[in-house]
Amino acid sequence: MQRRHFIGLAATGSLAALQAAERPPSAPAAQPAPPGEVTRTLARFLVATTADQVPPAVRKEATRTLLNWIGVAVGGSPHETVGLALAAIAPFSGPPQAGIAGRRERLDIVSATLVNGISSHVLDFDDTHLKTIIHASSSIVPPLLALAEYRTVSGRDFLHALVLGVETALRVGKAIYPDHYDAGWHITGTAGAIGAAAGAGKLLDLSETQMVWALGLAASQSVGLRESFGSMNKSFNPGRAGQNGLMAALLAEKNFTSSEQMLEAKRGWAHTVSTKQDFREITAGLGSRYETALNTYKPFACGIVIHPVIDACLRLRAAHGLTAEKISDIALRVHPLVLELTGKKTPQDGLQSKFSVYHAAAVAIVEGRAGPRQFSDRAARDPGIVALRGRVTASADPAIKESQTEAVITLADGRTLRQFIEHAVGSTENPLSDQALEAKVADLMQEILPAAQARELIAAAWNVVALPHAATLARLAVPA
């Protein structure tokens, strides 16, 4: 892997954020809202809280979420799914108010929100809140970025709206997870719309009652079913959720009314979309405990279940200067789920390669990374990778946890190398470092943005709180 200049200014890392998020708050936590006051309590918090009340570690994690979003949005922008959506909606789009990351088209802010949402989710490489499997940024960043191009928004206000939007999505998601997800909902879309409304509503400076209505209008629009997985419909879901939240906030700004209790009422959101409702997840500790601080970022462009194997192979490669020729065979011990989900021995194309633990181990050794290009048609058919893949074996071992793996590599010279992984890089316990996150983002932007512009964009993202205009991010994300 080539060395990269590391632009990150703060290096506290997200482990600090994790600790901050779980540390008992210095102020006593707010009491849970009385029944019937859930939507209003959340709205009151959203309207009243100021950027300086948000702990620095939370702001830092939101900055990392933003940076990761920029990478996956630019990286996903050439995808066919994005092009088809653009072709479908362009004839009906309004004035060219907002850009599309990685592309030159400009659309009205509502249309741009859809396209940016699709591109940032299409690689399945966006941020993940592991407790709920919500990928929050793909619904929430697009409307905020579009608004930042349409109205004057400082970087500080932009990041604050992002914190509040993500926090809202994760909290309403926790109130209904896992029943809601188990039933069939793509929670990224359903919770995402409500988070998008919260963030957009904050940028629009809604009153408390307008925010109640915005949350209600967004909660009325539950987009996304799990049956969409495997089709373009999947990345449509967060894109549409972002639009739903933005529309909700724009309507509420004009005093278009909704229920005062949409989240908690008997015929309201949580009771209708889930058999579980825990409203304390929404209202308890608002302002002192932030789920936003627990966001994670995938280092590898495939299902999280193979991440320990890739991590192990990359570590052995780096420690011993491994190449495919030096290797006689690779033996993996994995959790049984790994073979169940990713047991494909001879993947024929890029998509199939994401479901092959054999390919993942081989490509990590041969190419020293596991980004989108390592799960492409090209990589799946590369003779060197195919050859090594044939020398990989994997055995299911119930003693191995999902977060663990053991890789044993036997070299041609007879030596044996062994690597155990307890928690793969990118997990909550072993978060991606700022440096690794930045490398991931830079890699995603290669061949789409000029190198100097990509560096300038990464620097602007790290510095978002100091930007006079958050629109700078949108401008820099468009190829010069």
Next chain:
Amino acid sequence: MQRRHFIGLAATGSLAALQAAERPPSAPAAQPAPPGEVTRTLARFLVATTADQVPPAVRKEATRTLLNWIGVAVGGSPHETVGLALAAIAPFSGPPQAGIAGRRERLDIVSATLVNGISSHVLDFDDTHLKTIIHASSSIVPPLLALAEYRTVSGRDFLHALVLGVETALRVGKAIYPDHYDAGWHITGTAGAIGAAAGAGKLLDLSETQMVWALGLAASQSVGLRESFGSMNKSFNPGRAGQNGLMAALLAEKNFTSSEQMLEAKRGWAHTVSTKQDFREITAGLGSRYETALNTYKPFACGIVIHPVIDACLRLRAAHGLTAEKISDIALRVHPLVLELTGKKTPQDGLQSKFSVYHAAAVAIVEGRAGPRQFSDRAARDPGIVALRGRVTASADPAIKESQTEAVITLADGRTLRQFIEHAVGSTENPLSDQALEAKVADLMQEILPAAQARELIAAAWNVVALPHAATLARLAVPA
């Protein structure tokens, strides 16, 4: 009530349609689709069926649905809810491709769909499928009318797409009703989006697989919770559902993919949004049995529970030339639910008057009708109506069914008049006549469209199958 010229050409009435719909089909009904083939079976029907295969009685009922829609859309167009929605979305709208019934603004077809959907539902006076409480037209006519302005669509094709869109919404609704509605969903929006996709997809001439995707993308967007009732959010739901269906069809036209089994899959639509799934309701008898033929239209602009009382009072008024001065008192025997829902004795404004059986009886006698103007602030405060309202009594009688009432009017000269209602006008058993429907529509358009233009529009709606361009309807619905 003033006499109106009756423009209707065919006078078969919807009772004939009802009989046709329940008559055993001459051809054997299609077998229910095998599991896993529900979405595709529906799509195949939608793509393959031609206008001449639809029974005339079904086309007739769809024509009545269209006429009623035109009336409520024009009549609802000055409502504050419509103005606020327009103000919120206008800055982001695209080219002026489509009009808004009753108004002069022009928007892109997707934006126009939202506004026309809101205006046609805001009076709570649109069509009702009584088995499912779906108000189908408010989601389905707007996208079809917008497409008719954007592409060349004959009146015949337009009406056929409307038949198929309504049929789809009602069938998917029946598959999950009542559990889905009981859980809290505003079924008009959830089923409406799927119907809108079917109708729009037919006008866009989608292939079978594209239609499968359009249904899947629409089913991914479930808009509307019952908690919205009483706020502007309620009429937003069908408006947004129409947009969701139109977007789904436009995306599918570009080969934007979805699941092949979104309606029936385990993590698909019906299983996620309902505890009941009866897929035979979707696939059995397609092409031989039409739910569309069972659509009904409210004669009175208030909750259906007071319709028997209004019907009784109007009949007595007409039969005996009643005026308020001649009446000593009015005694009503009603189903207990009537007093529970509409027991407000002294309503202070128009909205409250819809929940007063006393006001309903009085205004029917004084003004001889019960349209939107009879449930206005003006009517609620009219001294003559207020005075008569004070002489109305109502007693709950468990022996009276919901569809029934008995009104006993004692005259100042001591005589007693009695009227029993078995099924109020507008029910499935006693459908609104073509003449009464036309009078309702003409009344709704008064003061919004010039009288001559309104007559021309009504004639065009009755004649829709013969129109060279369905866009004529949209043009005539805009004030000259």
